[in-house]
Amino acid sequence: MPRPPAAPLPRFPRFLLAVVLGVVAACAVLVARSTGVLENGAALVVAVLLVLLVPTSRDLCRRILLAGCLLLGWVPLLWWVPLPVGGLGRVTIGLALLAGGLGAWVGWGERPLRRAARLLPRPRAIDLLVPVTIGAGLVELQTWLQVKTARQTLGMLMSGWDNSAHFSMVNMIRRNGVTTDVLAAPPGGGTWQFDSYPQGFHAVVATLIEVMVGPTRGGLGAELLAYSQAVALLVIALTTMLVAGFCALPALRRRPVVAVPVAAFVAAVFYVGPGATSIQGGIGNFTMACALVVAAALIAVPQARVFAPLPLAALGGAVVGIASSWVLLLVLAAPAVLALVVPFGRRRWAASWPRIVLSLVVVLAVLGCLWRTVVVISRVQAASPLTLTGGVPPVNLGLAAAAAIGLAGLCLMVRRGAADATRSIRTRVAALALVPLVAVGVTIGLVLVQIDANGKATYYGLKFMLGAEIVLLVLLAIPVAHLLGRRVAGPRSVLGSIRGFGGSVLVALAATQVFGLTVVDLADVGLGPEAPGSANLAQQVRVLRQPPSTADLADRVMRAEAAGGLPAHSFFVDARPDRPISSILAAQWYLSLTDTWTTQANYVAAGIRFADPTAGAADQVRWILATGPDTVAVVPFESRYGVLKALDRPDLAYRVVGI
Structure with missing residues (x-):
């Protein structure tokens, strides 16, 4: 029974x-x-x-x-x-x-x-x-999951222009506990760059990060x-x-x-x-x-x-x-x-x-x-x-x-x-x-x-x-x-x-295979990947092996913050002759990494495009210094001497900082 x-x-x-x-x-x-x-x-x-x-x-x-x-x-x-x-x-x-x-x-x-x-x-x-x-x-996005260093991560993220903005919004949520649109005004006045940007995606990413590493924000490289x-x-x-x-x-x-x-x-x-x-x-x-x-x-x-x-x-x-x-x-x-x-x-x-x-x-x-x-x-x-x-x-x-x-x-x-x-x-x-x-x-x-x-x-x-x-x-x-x-x-x-x-x-x-060949290991014999995702994967593998020189920006920022901090109202100019990315993108990544991306700062960073490209980094520094009496140009420390020499303004040397 x-x-x-x-x-x-x-x-x-x-x-x-x-x-x-x-x-x-x-x-x-x-x-x-x-x-x-x-x-x-x-x-x-x-x-x-x-x-x-x-x-x-x-x-x-x-x-x-x-x-x-x-x-x-x-x-x-x-x-x-x-x-x-x-x-x-x-x-x-x-x-x-x-x-x-x-x-x-x-x-x-x-x-x-x-x-x-x-x-x-x-x-x-x-x-x-x-x-x-x-x-x-996990296989197709392996490069995003396998990055080991801040330089590798930043090098990969720099291949997509908008990554700087989206990382900034997520990083601000991690730092302040709320989306940017409800934050108080920046310390120097003005408005945050993304206070008019709906941030549902960024809140979800911040939640995922909190699941994995907890609510306390770690170092810049870890973030x-x-x-x-x-x-x-x-x-x-x-x-x-x-x-x-x-x-x-x-x-x-x-x-x-x-x-x-x-x-x-x-x-x-x-x-x-x-x-x-x-x-x-x-x-x-x-x-x-x-x-x-x-x-x-x-x-x-x-x-x-x-x-x-x-x-x-x-x-x-x-x-x-x-x-x-x-x-x-x-x-x-x-x-x-x-x-x-x-x-x-x-x-x-x-x-x-x-x-x-x-x-x-x-x-x-x-x-x-x-x-x-x-x-x-x-x-x-x-x-x-x-x-x-x-x-x-x-x-x-x-x-x-x-x-x-x-x-x-x-x-x-x-x-x-x-x-x-x-x-x-x-x-x-x-x-x-x-x-x-x-x-x-x-x-x-x-x-x-x-x-x-x-x-x-x-x-x-x-x-x-x-x-x-x-x-x-x-x-x-x-x-x-x-x-x-x-x-x-x-x-x-x-x-x-x-x-x-x-x-x-x-x-x-x-x-x-509808969107193109997805095989990524046959490029040496002339049969490289055709599908967008597979081509991206092949490119990202190359970036992880040899990140672009500008990708050391995160390491430079972390060293500067550990040594006493970065000056207020500062903007980055990659003055190295072999810089592989846009000067504007490098400047925006600096604002993103330092949590200083305001509407006013974005105007200065975006204005770098008005600088004379034939004059090199010195003209970009000149543009930054001309936007306000307290603005500071941050350049790679090994390039500072060359920038000052080309700038030919000893009275402005204190406003050009090397990191």
Whole structure:
């Protein structure tokens, strides 16, 4: 005879058990963090496990998608205001509360063992794609994770112009505990350079760094290393979240033969395709926004009910994360959000009053966060920021056009079919056909405005096209998954399973080469990598072997600070004749490394371009000294004598400092 189920515990013993389990779990985390047991990789693994133990879904892949959107969207709010966290930090307290909450939830159940079993997701074969995606990311981004010295890190970061700005914002959060927009004015007056820049991405990176090394800011070299590792880990997490989101789609959940090539293509977009150009170019915030646009669609498409507080909170987190990372991409997320409400059947809107109230609270919270983003962006001083000139993002217009046309056509094909149980989902997939229409419309509008102002398409127009290219390529996999999922039957024999798996792996390998050859070890025989991510990897390996000379700037700054500090109102000029990077970029990196990047300082650093290039470093120093009576030019110590000789102003020698 089967054993009778255990009798439910009475209320008071349940209360005691909940308190004991919650307190023990929370204290265990606090002790482990305080004693240094939970640091670096161990802390990261434990944090991920705690997050994935939250029973948001029975399926692991769905848990990863929901948790990713919730964390990426809502965790940055913790850095919007100063919190009395002391030496523990936000992360330690958050992990302790999470562990304690899980313990208390298990203890409060009428049958605690059953509740404990619910913490573990239901295993599926398709879950194996998660560690495979992580492993592929570790290989492709190995250079970001393997840097050993500050010079190596800075040399690699200098290959992407915007890295100086993003490191500055993360470093300021680490130093002050809040985002730049809520800081007091700089000591010398004026405004911080990035107080008008939404910093959701930077708050997430700062959180990752705190998970690994704690809340106390280390030395400059340690912070540079932690930054590069955190950015790489975030890209891996974003890609894994999307692969898991695709695997959680009903069309793929039980069809690993289709899921494997789909997952390979999605990962290829971010690891070796156009998404890889984002991290190399120093625009990781842009990568995060692109990923969250796709995540919003992955949440909305399979959602059966509109008033579902948890998925709605995850969808809201994706929207908030996009707005606080790269706000223009919100227009691509809008159709995905609107897809949630179709078809307009009464059953999809039916819900209890508590669910309706909670859902409305989520909507109001999202609107409040969007309003805050508007307030931050309104501080931008440029009269027309969308027409500003800048770099040229490497967008492939042909690939973007193909993705737009293909996505629209495939979504319309999915809509056709019988009125079966999948019709509601197919309707929401068909609604994604609006994404390419919006992308094309906004692109045309941006380009026309920029041509009118500058005579050509400029930075933000091209960058939006790159974002559209990435998003549309990944979204292609949604209708493909639903079309193939209905047509690919499960194997009926062992031999059929082997054939299906082998074919699936071959198609997956083919998907990884769509953006060019990814092999990196054949350059000596004239077969170098063609895929952007693989080419970046080969370049970064060369940089790690021989960092550029300017990359010793971090070491020079650390030595100067250890010897007594750097002068106020100082600006760096790399006066060496073999400097490999722009003088402006070197000056901006100095401001970033010294936490002195104000709007006024940026004007001085950017003004170096007005110096006479034929006059060399002396004219750049002359420009800096002319911007104010208290400004100081900082040059490499071995170049100071030559600069002073070329400057021929003995009275200004005290304002030229060597480091």
